[in-house]
Amino acid sequence: MKKLLVTGASGFLGYNLCQYAQENWQVYGSYYNHKLDSKNINFVKVDVTNIDELQTIFKQIKPDAVIHLAAASKPNYCQNNPEDSYKINVTASGNIAKLCADVNIPCVFTSTDLVFDGLNPAYKESDPVSPISYYGEQKVKAEQEMLIIYPKTVICRMPLMFGCDSLG
Template sequence: MENQSPDPPSPTSTASRRLLVTGASGFLGWPLCRAAQATWQVVGTCHRHRPPLPGVALHQIDLSDLGNFSAWLETLAPDAVIHTAALSQPNRCEQVPELSHRLNVEATRVLAQFCGDRSIPLAFTSTDQVFDGQTPPYTEASRPSPINIYGRHKVEAETLIQALHPAAVVCRLPLLYGPPSPTAECFLQGFVRTLEAGQPLHLFTDEFRTPAYVDDVAAGLLLALEKATGLLHLGGPERLSRYEFGLQMAEVFGFEQDLILPSKQADVAMPAARPPDVSSNSDRAFKLGYRPRGVEAGLVASRHQT
């Protein structure tokens, strides 16, 4: 038995099926495409920036062109979809609400309708910003109560998906961090540049999240696509303020911790209101096998890949 070759994959195995990942050039989409290639034929969309993704069929598509996007989906005929593309900067969404609605809601409607009509597995990336931050920790049973346009539009998209494709999974994501992709960064890279320049970094002591390492969330999305329906939180295992995160980052990256200075949300004027504490309870995902690493381990991995 030990010398027998494994049976070839059946025509219905995931390795022979096509997974569409929208937002392949994004901070999350790029590692997701790389991870998905182990079990899927991956097709990715990008808009302005075409990332290096050997083995992934990339298509430059403007998702805000809804008619063209819908027709392209018909031609592509994917077997499953993970929708990560979004206008995900809360301040930007406040400044251009029409574009936010078109990308975050209407493009999602097109995908939900397409996948729902064909019973195609769909995983949608939502956000912990659907909550107002007053009654944490939040579970999938918590009632959404967004306080900014980004959160409101994500709630609207969630509602559409649940109506048009009840078997889809809506994954609410936390603050993501990790090494940069070739075409996208996260807040961590800006923090590092500030400290490398010897400049102080002012971070909130009154904004709490459950941050997660980006590769772990990518793995969680693939798990959710296969095993989950409905709402699913993919938060990290630790509740930290921005300030506490910064102190851990300084220690791991070898910066002076006295460069990390405490501040309050009220000290900084921003277009978008920020909920004070959107810590996620991700027990449901943990029971499915989601295993996000702790912040220290994630920062060490980020340092080694930066």
């Protein structure tokens, strides 16, 4: 069975994606603070801002594909902690793109609809970005860097999501 690495697997989207993906993949889910229990998901603790840890995980797991969901996703946190959030949202994303490029595996990145200002919806992927928050700016920068480093990266701009909390 092919191996899928999902960063940010303890978050809402990550956990639900891992649950769904385990039907067809051997799933490895990275977490930083909140390890979850799931019978068929291999959770691995990783600081995505640490390139050495990322390289080690890539060497150990040898993923066939990566879905990068890990993020500092609260706009207020990003505004109040610009350096820390930049490391998580931009630097780590570029590093993950590079690691995927090195072994030529699919790389999917979740961005946000907050790359737009919200004044002219519905947006198309070709519409110019115009973020109004530091979080949106970071996601734009991450998209740009990832595509420069690894043009095969797939960018998914996710809108507001809701549902049951992954932590129960």
